[in-house]
Amino acid sequence: MDLARQAQDGDESAFAEIVRRYSPRVFSVASRFFRQRTLVEEAAQEVFLKAFTQLGSFEGRGSLEGWLTRIATNTCLNMVRGAKRRPEFTVSDLTEDEQGWLEQQSAGDGGKPASVEKSLVATDLADRLLSVLSPEDQQALLMIDGEQASVKEVAEATGWSESKVKVRAFRARKKVREAMEKLLSYERKAHH
Amino acid sequence: MKEKHITEILDKAPIAMLSESELNEIRAHTLECMSCRDAFEAARLSAVIIKSRVEATIEPSPFFQTRVMAALREQQAVESVPAMLRLWRSAKVLVSTMAVTTAALAVFSFIQPAQTTPVAETASAFSEYSVIMDRDVDEQMSYEQVLSTIYEDEDETR
Numbered sequence: 001m002d003l004a005r006q007a008q009d010g011d012e013s014a015f016a017e018i019v020r021r022y023s024p025r026v027f028s029v030a031s032r033f034f035r036q037r038t039l040v041e042e043a044a045q046e047v048f049l050k051a052f053t054q055l056g057s058f059e060g061r062g063s064l065e066g067w068l069t070r071i072a073t074n075t076c077l078n079m080v081r082g083a084k085r086r087p088e089f090t091v092s093d094l095t096e097d098e099q100g101w102l103e104q105q106s107a108g109d110g111g112k113p114a115s116v117e118k119s120l121v122a123t124d125l126a127d128r129l130l131s132v133l134s135p136e137d138q139q140a141l142l143m144i145d146g147e148q149a150s151v152k153e154v155a156e157a158t159g160w161s162e163s164k165v166k167v168r169a170f171r172a173r174k175k176v177r178e179a180m181e182k183l184l185s186y187e188r189k190a191h192h
Numbered sequence: 193m194k195e196k197h198i199t200e201i202l203d204k205a206p207i208a209m210l211s212e213s214e215l216n217e218i219r220a221h222t223l224e225c226m227s228c229r230d231a232f233e234a235a236r237l238s239a240v241i242i243k244s245r246v247e248a249t250i251e252p253s254p255f256f257q258t259r260v261m262a263a264l265r266e267q268q269a270v271e272s273v274p275a276m277l278r279l280w281r282s283a284k285v286l287v288s289t290m291a292v293t294t295a296a297l298a299v300f301s302f303i304q305p306a307q308t309t310p311v312a313e314t315a316s317a318f319s320e321y322s323v324i325m326d327r328d329v330d331e332q333m334s335y336e337q338v339l340s341t342i343y344e345d346e347d348e349t350r
Contacts, residue, residue, distance in 0.1 A: 016261055019260050024251065024252060027251060027252045032252045035248070040250045041259075044256070045259065092278035105237050106233065118239075119316070123245050125241050126241040129241065144206060146243055148208070148209075170203055173202075173206075176238045177202060177203065180235075180238045184233065184234055
């Protein structure tokens with residue numbers, strides 16, 4: 001709160017300290033939305049510029065990190081909504097690497113530590129599967145299932161009601177599971 | 193058991209958050225139900241890839257703080273300039289072009305017609321004086337023309 005108050009009073013070094021201290025958190029939020037470093041940095045910069053102009057509205061009831069997380073989530077959601085959506089994912093779009101990853105996981109090798117390459121394949125596959133969801137549903141799923149955030153935490157970060165968060169997460173989980181089922185059945189058919 | 197499929201349990205919470213009794217129910221059901229076994233396998237793999245997606249976090253570069261502070265100063269500098277000046281800066285090329293065009297049109301409209309044209313010359317030949325006194329313009333001969341006419345007449349008489 002002290003840092004926020006100093007920054008509100010026009011202390012530039014206090015704001016610089018806020019940027020230094022909370023940029024990992026803001027980058028973590030932006031990374032949920034974007035994979036390219038340039039886009040993540042652009043979003044994070046936008047978040048801090050907005051935060052600076054809105055510092056007067058921060059009353060110190062919640063944490064500064066929570067307040068910044070909310071600005072980051074909403075800023076990134078707006079950026080994603082404004083961007084052109086990728087064409088919907090179809091099972092025949094799978095690359096050889098992705099097929100190999102699925103085979104390996106289905107064979108029960110998922111417990112082995114993943115190499116960097118395999119993690120990248122899994123991340124690509126995740127992006128493809130998540131493209132079936134709206135940006136809002138993606139966030140609910142990534143935060144709850146990926147980051148183990150509680151429904152309440154997601155509600156605070158997004159400004160949605162808790163029931164809305166639950167509905168979004170349920171719907172997203174179902175859609176992704178069904179998309180994955182289609183992939184697996186396509187895989188099985190391809191091998192028989 | 194077979195009548196009650198387990199997909200709702202799979203969708204209501206992340207697999208990692210399911211209770212032991214729910215997991216037991218899933219295991220028992222998937223022994224008999226092929227479609228729910230596929231659904232469980234899909235849910236498990238989805239959880240794996242979502243986890244790997246979240247782990248792919250980009251860290252801030254060491255220059256990020258400097259970049260933000262520079263952007264902030266730039267923003268403050270822009271905001272400190274009066275609105276009219278900002279408008280002028282953004283539109284000065286257009287405004288200048290329009291001003292030059294207007295000036296050029298003014299020159300062509302008012303200055304050019306003041307120069308004498310053949311039509312104007314003809315019009316000036318019929319001066320107010322000649323019209324009022326009913327004098328033919330052609331009669332207004334110069335001194336040389338008068339002399340040459342006289343000499344021509346004399347030559348003819350000879």
